[in-house]
Amino acid sequence: MAKVESFTLDHTKVKAPYVRLITEETGKKGDVISNYDLRLVQPNTNAIPTAGLHTIEHLLAGLLRDRLDGVIDCSPFGCRTGFHLITWGKHSTTEVAKALKGSLEAIANDIEWKDVQGTDKYSCGNYRDHSLFSAKEWSKEILSQGISDQPFERHVI
Structure with a gap:
């Protein structure tokens, strides 16, 4: 089985919340795709409940695209501690x-339920499992700690 970089990361050494570049890959035609670790809570210490994480996911899908060029996808980690962000091109951490900080600030302070996309049975595979309250509270908690652009030392932006 292929080795997956994320599973070789020593999760006991990282200091969340942070952004980490996992990899940049260049395709056959020269296109670059970048994969980032958006770690919102400390691994093996905390996890965002599924309803809040689900709502954050739906909101980041649009908010990150508003703030960062080339967003392909933002998907939650199964461990519920953060997200993979996949983009075209290269961006600094x-x-x-x-972009993540601005998105979480919007969730914490500005977003209302009507702003959350994909909350009905036609547009979401688990539409009943959302919580804007939880998304807002977790966003506030994450922002209160500051978001670092380094995974192993706190360099808050």
């Missing part, structure tokens, strides 16, 4: 951290 500082640039990604600023």
